[in-house]
Amino acid sequence: MPLEQLVQTFLPAIEEELHKAIAKARGPDMDLLHHMLAYHLGWEGEKAGPEARGKRIRPILLLLTTAAAGGDWQNALPAAAAVELIHNFSLIHDDIEDNSPVRRGRPTLWKLWGVPQAINAGDALFSLAHLALLDLSQHTSANTTLKTSHLLLETCLQLTRGQYLDISYELRGDLTLQAYWPMVNGKTAALLGTCTELGALVAEAEAPVCSAYQEFGHALGLAFQVLDDLLGIWGDAALTGKSAESDLLSGKKSLPVLFGLSRAGDFAARWAQGPITADEVPFLASQLEREGAHAYTRECANDLTEEALKALERAQPQGNAGEALQLLAHKLLNRQV
Amino acid sequence: MPLEQLVQTFLPAIEEELHKAIAKARGPDMDLLHHMLAYHLGWEGEKAGPEARGKRIRPILLLLTTAAAGGDWQNALPAAAAVELIHNFSLIHDDIEDNSPVRRGRPTLWKLWGVPQAINAGDALFSLAHLALLDLSQHTSANTTLKTSHLLLETCLQLTRGQYLDISYELRGDLTLQAYWPMVNGKTAALLGTCTELGALVAEAEAPVCSAYQEFGHALGLAFQVLDDLLGIWGDAALTGKSAESDLLSGKKSLPVLFGLSRAGDFAARWAQGPITADEVPFLASQLEREGAHAYTRECANDLTEEALKALERAQPQGNAGEALQLLAHKLLNRQV
Numbered sequence: 001m002p003l004e005q006l007v008q009t010f011l012p013a014i015e016e017e018l019h020k021a022i023a024k025a026r027g028p029d030m031d032l033l034h035h036m037l038a039y040h041l042g043w044e045g046e047k048a049g050p051e052a053r054g055k056r057i058r059p060i061l062l063l064l065t066t067a068a069a070g071g072d073w074q075n076a077l078p079a080a081a082a083v084e085l086i087h088n089f090s091l092i093h094d095d096i097e098d099n100s101p102v103r104r105g106r107p108t109l110w111k112l113w114g115v116p117q118a119i120n121a122g123d124a125l126f127s128l129a130h131l132a133l134l135d136l137s138q139h140t141s142a143n144t145t146l147k148t149s150h151l152l153l154e155t156c157l158q159l160t161r162g163q164y165l166d167i168s169y170e171l172r173g174d175l176t177l178q179a180y181w182p183m184v185n186g187k188t189a190a191l192l193g194t195c196t197e198l199g200a201l202v203a204e205a206e207a208p209v210c211s212a213y214q215e216f217g218h219a220l221g222l223a224f225q226v227l228d229d230l231l232g233i234w235g236d237a238a239l240t241g242k243s244a245e246s247d248l249l250s251g252k253k254s255l256p257v258l259f260g261l262s263r264a265g266d267f268a269a270r271w272a273q274g275p276i277t278a279d280e281v282p283f284l285a286s287q288l289e290r291e292g293a294h295a296y297t298r299e300c301a302n303d304l305t306e307e308a309l310k311a312l313e314r315a316q317p318q319g320n321a322g323e324a325l326q327l328l329a330h331k332l333l334n335r336q337v
Numbered sequence: 338m339p340l341e342q343l344v345q346t347f348l349p350a351i352e353e354e355l356h357k358a359i360a361k362a363r364g365p366d367m368d369l370l371h372h373m374l375a376y377h378l379g380w381e382g383e384k385a386g387p388e389a390r391g392k393r394i395r396p397i398l399l400l401l402t403t404a405a406a407g408g409d410w411q412n413a414l415p416a417a418a419a420v421e422l423i424h425n426f427s428l429i430h431d432d433i434e435d436n437s438p439v440r441r442g443r444p445t446l447w448k449l450w451g452v453p454q455a456i457n458a459g460d461a462l463f464s465l466a467h468l469a470l471l472d473l474s475q476h477t478s479a480n481t482t483l484k485t486s487h488l489l490l491e492t493c494l495q496l497t498r499g500q501y502l503d504i505s506y507e508l509r510g511d512l513t514l515q516a517y518w519p520m521v522n523g524k525t526a527a528l529l530g531t532c533t534e535l536g537a538l539v540a541e542a543e544a545p546v547c548s549a550y551q552e553f554g555h556a557l558g559l560a561f562q563v564l565d566d567l568l569g570i571w572g573d574a575a576l577t578g579k580s581a582e583s584d585l586l587s588g589k590k591s592l593p594v595l596f597g598l599s600r601a602g603d604f605a606a607r608w609a610q611g612p613i614t615a616d617e618v619p620f621l622a623s624q625l626e627r628e629g630a631h632a633y634t635r636e637c638a639n640d641l642t643e644e645a646l647k648a649l650e651r652a653q654p655q656g657n658a659g660e661a662l663q664l665l666a667h668k669l670l671n672r673q674v
Contacts, residue, residue, distance in 0.1 A: 024494065025494070025498075027498065028519070029502065029519065030498060030501070032501075032505070033497070033498065033501045093456050093457070093460060096452070096453070096456060097452075097453035097456055097457060098453075115433070115434070115452070116433070116434035116435075116504045117501070117504055117505075119430055119433060119434055119456055120430070120434060120497050120500045120501055120504065121497075121501075123430060123463070123493070123496075123497045123500075124494060124497035124498075124501070126460070126463060126493075127490050127491075127493040127494040127497065128494065130467065130486075130490050131487070131490045131491065131494070134483065134486065134487050134490070137483060141479075142478075142479035142480045142482075142483050143479045145479075145483060146471065146474060146479050146482060146483060146486075149467075149471065149483075149486060150468070150471050153464050153467050153468045153471070154464075154468065156460070156463075156464040157361065157362070157461060157464040157465065157468070159460075160370075160457050160458075160460045160461035160464065161362075161364065161367060161370065161461075163457050163460075164367070164369075164370045164454070164457055164458075164461075165366065167453045167454055167457065168369070168454075182365070182366065
């Protein structure tokens with residue numbers, strides 16, 4: 001299976017590039033700063049290992065795109081490292097902003113070393129990510145490197161826009177269903193669209209091909225998030241036995257919840273009364289389903305999946321990597337609900 | 338007087354460029370995000386105005402350098418905006434990390450809008466700063482723009498190194514006098530050295546000239562901080578009447594304090610016993626002076642000032658701007674102590 005083989009080829013190269021990028025934080029008296037980053041990336045500290053590292057979906061998607069667009073994936077490694085580091089930078093700050101004590105089964109940075117050091121470690125990672133990207137100039141023109149740098153910075157701005165909306169939404173009772181999309185666009189889809197666009201740019205693909213790949217990654221990101229929201233309420237973990245995993249408990253303004261609120265029915269009336277308890281979860285999940293939220297969310301996911309696959313088709317991905325990209329999209333979008 | 342005239346020419350152009358850079362944060366539903374940044378930069382909100390804006394020393398220094406190195410200062414405006422925005426980004430996060438409620442006579446961002454929004458606004462400013470810099474490519478080559486981008490990112494990494502040390506030092510009782518320099522290098526001198534280096538790079542100055550300007554800005558930054566530390570204990574505000582302004586009260590590990598601790602005399606013994614109160618300030622300031630801290634700090638400031646002026650001489654600054662650079666250095670380094 002080409003996807004699995006390519007992933008096994010990419011992963012060690014991605015880890016090596018990430019190590020190279022993080023090594024720039026080393027220096028006299030800088031051991032703890034470096035350790036904080038190595039801990040967050042899953043390399044050091046308690047429970048270090050693959051589980052703590054996450055799946056490296058973003059760099060894999062980027063490298064597959066470079067190869068599928070006819071480029072040499074090894075030339076794209078600086079960009080692959082950069083997107084993974086940007087993702088991790090945003091997680092460090094999000095965990096502080098959301099007051100989350102746990103990430104990938106381990107205490108978060110702020111929980112272990114305090115908010116001041118965690119904010120600062122995130123800032124260091126932000127710089128290291130963009131520095132990593134500039135290593136592209138070893139194999140691509142100064143103009144292409146500049147273009148990628150501009151794109152990644154714009155994407156970081158998008159991330160902060162999405163996070164700004166997410167934080168604002170916590171305090172707002174007047175949200176419409178439409179409020180969902182700019183938030184998810186900034187928080188998830190923008191970076192995935194940038195992964196595929198960067199991959200195509202490094203391959204020096206033509207502008208329409210770059211756009212098609214960008215649209216593919218972007219729609220993939222939206223579809224993935226919508227499915228995640230579906231699983232967050234009706235997935236096995238959320239529904240059977242482990243209601244503690246349900247998005248209904250955390251008060252997350254996910255797509256099904258915003259749909260339910262827009263109906264202004266029984267679900268919305270209960271939501272307005274304050275935090276939901278674990279024993280209410282099964283009943284409210286089926287109430288939300290009866291009000292049409294499950295069907296609506298499923299339909300959105302299907303539409304976005306179709307959009308993603310059509311964009312990928314337009315990009316005309318080549319060879320093994322092209323096949324692998326299609327498999328990856330199907331794999332990400334066919335999770336059981 | 339050429340300095341004053343040039344500053345009056347530069348300031349409106351700097352503000353315009355800053356506005357252009359911050360406008361990229363605008364968008365549907367983004368009013369508050371934009372307002373937070375405009376507030377922090379002194380343009381909006383209560384007590385907006387020149388006092389709230391700060392002196393814009395960094396962009397002025399950068400533009401003077403471009404002109405003194407024979408370049409067109411208007412071409413350097415994107416870099417001038419970028420260094421001012423990076424400075425302000427670091428202030429937003431530092432204020433959270435130091436738990437400071439007031440900045441330039443006004444409530445800090447986190448105090449007004451909460452820590453989550455303030456961290457995120459800082460991140461937005463970070464992206465906007467680096468995006469601003471990329472506008473250099475309108476007037477300089479892609480290679481020069483890339484070089485400046487690399488330099489500013491490295492400097493941001495240095496800022497986080499300095500801040501990492503500063504936060505670490507709060508908990509350490511075993512600091513040596515030498516611990517001072519890497520912290521101040523990262524927190525203050527690195528960015529000032531980068532201002533002058535960027536200015537010279539935009540002027541397409543030769544490598545040795547760029548280095549001389551970098552050394553000038555760097556030594557100027559160190560000298561400025563050491564003088565600031567001197568004023569923080571023996572300046573008028575700190576000593577006469579307003580002991581509340583004294584660095585002795587805030588527990589800051591400034592150069593005179595680290596000198597005093599390294600002597601292990603009466604001052605060090607008192608410091609080890611816990612926070613100093615306002616009524617102790619005059620006595621402890623003169624005790625520190627008797628132990629040699631004032632003379633030592635003064636000598637450091639003098640040496641660094643001389644180093645800065647020698648580096649500036651090596652750079653052979655030209656014309657009115659060159660004269661103005663020398664005046665600026667003298668002005669910054671001849672504050673009353």
